[in-house]
Amino acid sequence: MMPTLEENVSLRPYNTFGLDVRARYFARFASADELRALLQNPRVQAAEKLILGGGSNLLFTQDFNGVVLKNEIRGLEITHEDANTQTALLRAGAGESWHGLVEYSLDQGLSGLENLSLIPGTVGASPLQNIGAYGAELRDTFDHLEAVEISSGALRVFTAGECGFGYRESVFKNVLRGQFVVTAVVLRLHRRARPNVRYGALSETLAELGIEGEPTPQDVSQAVIHIRRSKLPDPAEIGNAGSFFKNPEVSQAKFDHLKSQHPDLPGYPVPGGVKVPAGWLIERAGWKGLRRGPGEGTHGVHARQALVLVNHGGATGGEVRQLAEEIIASVRAQFGIELHPEVNIL
DSSP: OOOOOEEEEEOGGGSTTOOOOEEEEEEEESSHHHHHHHHTSHHHHHSOEEEESSOTTEEOOSOEEEEEEEEOOOOEEEEEEETTTTEEEEEEETTSBHHHHHHHHHHTTOBSOGGGTTOOSBGGGTTTTTOEETTEEGGGTEEEEEEEETTTOOEEEEEHHHHTOBTTBOGGGTTTTTTEEEEEEEEEEESSOOOOOOSHHHHHHHHHTTOOSSOOHHHHHHHHHHHHHHHSOOTTTSEEOSOOBOOOEEOHHHHHHHHHHOTTOOOEEETTEEEOOHHHHHHHTTOTTOEESSTTOSEEEOSSOTTOEEEOSSOOHHHHHHHHHHHHHHHHHHHSOOOOBSSEEO
């Protein structure tokens, strides 16, 4: 059955910033075959295409004069067990909720995703920017993905090496941008792995929650959820896309120089330098809790987490983008560090 192609559709329900922009065309697909059928539609072929999952990493600054294709491919399944390595392959449809996948993996007695609990969005978006949090990244458990090539409709499998994962980076954000639609992601998870609690806030939160000894994957997931809920606003209550900026990486020499001027500057060693928390830089530059717009403010920087830009209601995407640009300029002027958005701005 051919999926319906709608016209002039509001995207407000489909982006977590809650911005009321419109798409010229809009359609949903629940399988690779439905996607292929849409891609053969002349109006879809001729238009600019945007693949939409949970809309949790997007800032719309204007109406989209093309076709929005909403990925609703479902399915969660353990496809293989390896008794020797105590691992299992878990296949997830790209339209599944990411956190739903994490919960499913824990229910199946599998570990590896617990540090990535409560990240918004869908499974299909996870490899595009190699999602990560609390000392873990998608690539730590990634086995392969399946994707449909937009130009031909052919199904292709990408291994981890072919995805070119980096910090919030993959080939799908640069050289292969706009060429493929992810339809499924396969992860290799563990039956008896020790949870990763190296991230400082995790061990502290586990202690606060009264969890002693060796924590279980469920314990770690609970701690991560506790941290995220205490710091990050719920998009259902305040429009936002989570962390708006990437944490910048600087050379060791640059970090040492900044540290001499700001002794409380945090930093985390990474290959080739030091990662600096963008939230700390933004807060120190005086932006945390700022509100702009009429009345009590339509948009601003979240009061509990400076890394999050918010739409309190009535803001435009252009206003949020302008605020982001001012923050970038401010941090550059004060610290000599360039911030880059993690959110896709359209």
